[in-house]
Amino acid sequence: MQPSPLVIANWKMNGNRQLVQQLAKVLRESQADLTEVAVVVCPPAVLLPAWQQEVFYDAIHLGAQDLNEHASGAHTGEHSLALLHEAGADYALIGHSERRQFYGDSGQRVQAKVDAVLSYQEHLFKLVLCVGEHEQERDAGRTIEVVQQQLEEALQNVSAAQIAQVVVAYEPVWAIGTGKTATPAQAQEVHAFIRQWLVQRFGAAAQQIPLLYGGSVKADNAATLFAEADIDGGLIGGASLEAQAFLEICRAAQAQRG
Numbered sequence: 001m002q003p004s005p006l007v008i009a010n011w012k013m014n015g016n017r018q019l020v021q022q023l024a025k026v027l028r029e030s031q032a033d034l035t036e037v038a039v040v041v042c043p044p045a046v047l048l049p050a051w052q053q054e055v056f057y058d059a060i061h062l063g064a065q066d067l068n069e070h071a072s073g074a075h076t077g078e079h080s081l082a083l084l085h086e087a088g089a090d091y092a093l094i095g096h097s098e099r100r101q102f103y104g105d106s107g108q109r110v111q112a113k114v115d116a117v118l119s120y121q122e123h124l125f126k127l128v129l130c131v132g133e134h135e136q137e138r139d140a141g142r143t144i145e146v147v148q149q150q151l152e153e154a155l156q157n158v159s160a161a162q163i164a165q166v167v168v169a170y171e172p173v174w175a176i177g178t179g180k181t182a183t184p185a186q187a188q189e190v191h192a193f194i195r196q197w198l199v200q201r202f203g204a205a206a207q208q209i210p211l212l213y214g215g216s217v218k219a220d221n222a223a224t225l226f227a228e229a230d231i232d233g234g235l236i237g238g239a240s241l242e243a244q245a246f247l248e249i250c251r252a253a254q255a256q257r258g
């Protein structure tokens with residue numbers, strides 16, 4: 001059995017209360033078409049409470065774009081899991097390439113955040129581990145090596161029992177926000193590797209881990225990407241800021257399994 005389709009909106013540092021209402025309205029009106037797909041919205045943390053008021057059915061979840069691995073204390077500007085939980089989140093993105101590249105999230109820090117989620121009130125949060133290569137790494141034929149290293153480092157303390165809380169998002173850095181989508185074949189090749197690595201490391205239960213593709217997914221390319229055997233949905237940036245485009249992407253995920 002394949003994992004259930006999952007589509008995640010990552011608003012990054014965009015959006016406002018008006019967009020919360022717009023997207024919530026579109027999703028609410030279309031819920032009958034989205035019975036098979038789980039939808040997670042990761043707005044800026046300050047908009048989580050606004051989303052919390054709009055969450056209307058079980059298939060919609062809220063997620064944090066990042067978290068601090070400490071439980072509390074002197075960490076100005078940061079958000080603990082407890083704060084994020086109180087604001088309605090039960091998913092957390094970890095290791096997004098923008099955090100790795102611009103905000104100092106080393107492999108070690110990513111690992112600490114993974115461990116924090118998995119040791120926080122058992123099974124409460126799901127984590128979405130983002131991995132992916134830079135363009136020069138792809139050009140040098142190092143894509144699989146880079147992705148493997150990111151997986152090994154981030155998941156080194158994770159047990160087979162905890163793997164059900166994990167989602168992996170493959171996001172080639174060169175495809176993020178550039179309009180240069182990986183071809184379905186390029187994405188599938190890396191997803192197949194990730195699936196095989198997870199199964200080898202965690203056993204058959206890893207077959208059920210959703211593997212998402214992210215990087216310039218749009219309404220017009222989502223269906224061909226999601227048609228690939230190991231692509232179970234998407235992590236959507238720019239197109240998640242347009243309610244209709246995001247809905248079409250959710251519909252494309254649903255259509256693969258509907």
Ligand SMILES: O=C[C@H](O)COP(=O)(O)O
Pocket residue numbers: 010096171175176177178179214215216217235236237238239
């Ligand atoms: O988290 C989302 C990804 O970084 C993809 O962003 P994008 O859809 O704007 O390329």
